Amino acid sequence: MAQKTMVEALNLALDEAMAADDDVMIMGQDVGINGGVFRVTKGLFQRYGRDRVMDTPLAECGIIGTAVGMAIHGMKPVAEIQFSGFTMQAFDQIEQNMARLHNRTMGRFPMRVVLRTPFGGGIRAVEHHSESRETYWAHTPGLKVVIPSGPRNARALLAAAIDDPDPVIFYEPKAVYRAFREDVPEERETMPIGKAEVVRPGKDLTLISYGAMMRTCREAVEDLVDEFNIDVELIDLLTISPMDSETICESVGKTGRCLIVHEGHRTCGIASEIIARINESAFEYLEAPIRRLTGYDIPFPYFQTEQHFLPDADDIMTAARETMAWE
Amino acid sequence: MAQKTMVEALNLALDEAMAADDDVMIMGQDVGINGGVFRVTKGLFQRYGRDRVMDTPLAECGIIGTAVGMAIHGMKPVAEIQFSGFTMQAFDQIEQNMARLHNRTMGRFPMRVVLRTPFGGGIRAVEHHSESRETYWAHTPGLKVVIPSGPRNARALLAAAIDDPDPVIFYEPKAVYRAFREDVPEERETMPIGKAEVVRPGKDLTLISYGAMMRTCREAVEDLVDEFNIDVELIDLLTISPMDSETICESVGKTGRCLIVHEGHRTCGIASEIIARINESAFEYLEAPIRRLTGYDIPFPYFQTEQHFLPDADDIMTAARETMAWE
Amino acid sequence: MPEPVRTHEEGRLRPNLSEPPGCYNSTPMSTTPTAQQRQGVDPSKPGPSLPTPGAMDTNATDLGQLETLQILDDNGRVDPARDPGLDSEELLGLHRAMVLSRAFDARMLTMQRQGEMGTFAPNLGQEACMVGQVWELTRQDWFSPSYRSFGAQILRGWPMEQLFMLWAGYHCGFPPPEGVNDLPFSIVIGSHVLPAVGIAMAIRRRKERDVVVVNFGDGAMSQGAISEAFNFAAVDQAPAILVCENNGWAISTPSKYQFATDSLAVRGPGFGLPTIRVDGNDILAMIVAMREAITRGREGGGATFIEAMTYRMSLHTTADDPTVYREDAESEPWKKRDPINRFELYLKQKGLLSTEAAAEVRASCDAEVLEARERFRNMAQADPEGIFENLYVNMPPELERQREEYWKRLKRRGIGGQD
């Protein structure tokens, strides 16, 4: 086991995948000698050469569009979009080809594209650099959406995403990139896509989150348990789409109360989908309205105020206690 | 009053707006001498000339991007995207400029852009021509999303959208374009954006829909009332974003049961947002899980099977009766 | 891991004229590049930097003097210096392929008017473009067509009944048949060009010798995605052949509202692409242009841009009414340039085709199309139960639940019996 940051863990997963399979290649802006602006692809250009670690022209639509073509011809491109805000530039190729081509051709062509991109706030970035728009992709049939929360699951999930026969949007919580280290096993490890993880079992309240907000949730859970004696069941979604309704509904069936936390905007956000599913499958167990603590329906603010846009542990505790108090 | 189709009613609204205000202009593919592929802009090129009814190059990003610029300089472009599926090509300009520029400049620049586009299935179109992706826009802060359901409200809402100081996505249910005629008053008429309409008051079940599905709902309501004695309250959303939570929650507060119908995909669909809001504001009145009858999470199918993808009156009745039966 | 070994089958695609329609047999032939027979070209210097009339490169090009490669004139007279020297079998094959395309086109129109077919986009007048751009391709080469390409698709090996299925709205009409390296046609303008370039980028990385042909219209040239594709193809030196069929119109939008130059060919050098402007109604010129581009691609010389000048003689689609926006007079001169007539004049002058033989070809093509229509009618059956398949390789549980729900709906509607 080595202690690694998420950036190092992702780099390891890429390196392993490229070493094992010549069809895996990396493409994106500055992923080559520069190793990506966050250094996730560091050293890979030197190891695998320009044809497998390609600095592309500055065109996101071009990156995803050509990645789709490579996948049609059997390659397994891992395309990096420098910040998730710039996936808008590739929206057409994602929605019209990456997500659909397997279906359009009734399975004739593989579509093993992984789109890696850092998302979320908290690093004092300029505008358009802190977006969380996982709803766009969760709402788009044909895609899988995966969001790790720490170094170890980042490495395992990226490996699984590259193995996966379907196109994957791999959203990396950039606030976690270098935030902490974690033991990451030497041997290759994968985690199943489509499975949420019960990080802490509990019986009073189900707390659901993913990505960078998991850290904040963990913090809050400690206090909720220790100070307020609320036995929280904490769930890390890990895959946003297809969503693991079973784990969620089972938990709420037990606790009867639920709080969902994410950075993405509220309207039609991931929380709204979770609420809809609980409503459908665990309605009779609900003892209080499901609470959502999410990004507001405003553009992600300029960085002097971003900390107020983002929920903190105190906000989570407040919302959790209010949910517990509801009668 | 004249009996008009939705196409004629929209044409009237455009003509009125252009006659009243030189700053209103139309741009899009084939909107000129051809009058648009659905003839919504018929005759306007002849009346107002090429500079105000502009056949643009074939580039949706270009259309919305330049419309944004025109709005910055005080014009009021009404941009047509030929089919809503092609708004993907303009996603970056919609999300990064049209939706945000007013906020980015703290109100310095107006952003009076109306993006008109036909959406939805039911006309035996080729692939990529039947999309309902209102979730994308409802999830994007800064936009208003308006969806009429008949000729009269189409005319009134388009007039209101052009008057509106904020950018509007105006989704036109193309299955309704020529489906029926309705009395449309001679004098200019507007309807408030942001208000849902209680089309039929009732006390047993709240049925919520919008766009072309409203017709199917009306059909179902007749039978539900007459045959099954279920007193349905039927709500036409009309504005998807900002959503009229008041009208919805008030209704459910009365009926305790709710069914939502739309063509758009299910996950993170508009129904999920409605469920989340009812859960938050009318939880204590709920007597049954809220039911959603939506497009499935698969690409809109090829036209020989589209009628099965779309809910019909019978599906609505079945879902409504099941919701009534829930205990 | 070892380099995967991939062999390059050296046969060009040819319809076997005695085979059932739409199914082809590839007759292996040499792909040794035909010696360039154009005037002023030194055949001892083949390859990517070959200076050809009509070809531009960024090092020295007079854009104003841009020549359009033409070999057959409007009266069917051939420029002997540029004649690609096809043998009579090939010449008659080309002729039949164009006639078949037109026969299919006409039948589709009838079927559409009678309600048997959905909205579709006629090829009428663009047969030389369509046939010419795929004629020289092998089975391993790739083709990424726009929606207006069935003339080419038939030649590539799409059974005509499948094309009927496609346009009649059946999902199973869309996937390219096994063994046909085509993408499904693209409805979203320009969306298929970047994937085509991506395939070419993969081909170069795998050191294969194939090329990718992708076609699109003059209107499509306005899409930013196509400019990006030009740039990626040029930067990556990918063996892509980007064919713009400039037919003068994008639905009702004429060139003057679409672009501000006389020619679209001028875009090519701006991205560093060797470019050829060609008379797209001249099947021989199409062949020569494609040969140059294909040779360049196979030999590692990268991509080529081809602007093929043609004209949309018919409707944009069957939902369109051109009388609203264009004068009949405009198409008059183009009737003289009809690709089939011109080529028939040539074949007649050459003694390869009599008026009677031409009529026979027409009749036999019509018959072939009718047979395909028969097969189409026998197979035309929707698969409502199947609409959830093939979205994911393994269906996620949530989607299975939705399918359950959907199958219940179908059952209520009297369809299927899955549950």
Next chain:
Amino acid sequence: MPEPVRTHEEGRLRPNLSEPPGCYNSTPMSTTPTAQQRQGVDPSKPGPSLPTPGAMDTNATDLGQLETLQILDDNGRVDPARDPGLDSEELLGLHRAMVLSRAFDARMLTMQRQGEMGTFAPNLGQEACMVGQVWELTRQDWFSPSYRSFGAQILRGWPMEQLFMLWAGYHCGFPPPEGVNDLPFSIVIGSHVLPAVGIAMAIRRRKERDVVVVNFGDGAMSQGAISEAFNFAAVDQAPAILVCENNGWAISTPSKYQFATDSLAVRGPGFGLPTIRVDGNDILAMIVAMREAITRGREGGGATFIEAMTYRMSLHTTADDPTVYREDAESEPWKKRDPINRFELYLKQKGLLSTEAAAEVRASCDAEVLEARERFRNMAQADPEGIFENLYVNMPPELERQREEYWKRLKRRGIGGQD
């Protein structure tokens, strides 16, 4: 409705050198186009079709011979035939504007390193580009900058304290000051070019005489949206001036991975845009190129594409480390081409500037920047309560509810007292 009457204020923007930094007074001057003083140009034939060295049009251009317009050589010697003939006040004004930009740049870097400033993009080495592209603009003209443009923004009338605010992450740094017809700078590469062209399209429709200048990098040229912008500008004959600052790099990506031509200028004619390639480190050449483009725009001749050749002497942004990807040696020759040094050599040769005077200008610019920093420090206060404002003109009820909830949060965090 009657045509709105709009007058065109005839003044060019000029910083009043005795004014507080960042605030300018526009001194009305004539905009009658300066007689073209370049060799071979007939000054009696002004206007859009003016043939100029370095300018391309699609009718006859030898792309290989593409000349780069240069007036000052590396040793500060001027080409007398092309000298724009600026008076000494203008010359010294240009000099000071460039020095001020560099002083601001240096201060920003220090502040960033000390944690007082967010990530930002230095202008170092691109001052002539920046200053030159806006120098000739009037107050009514528009400017749509990329993120690497504060040299130009200062000149356009952005108080330096506001630029500090912007880069330090305060929302109120973003909106263009009243009276400044600028867009907020664009972070998303290429996203501001279509809106700029849209403004120009509105200007043409309103029969105004203004122009719109928009700048972007060599990397940005790969974005499809920019190709679309070129095409819209050309087709609509809109008075837009599209300025590509080709500084050789897009973060770590060199030109050879970005495009496959020697020059980006070659893209212009492909879209029908008159194009000028200019030495972007030569302030006089920038002025001459811009004058031609501005004149064309004002006189209804439509858009111009300008490729300004320059070099990014410093970091991409403060988050970047160029030692990872580029050799120091590469920038060596560019030191000689430093836009300020070159211009100072010229001014000295002309007797307009002594070494001491140059030092004084530097000192006074530094002082100005420090004063601005003082004002910045005094105003640097975030407005957390305000983040819901100005999204919609009238806040929808649902958003009001969210704001309530948010204000409660702020209160818990000890901020504000709205409820």
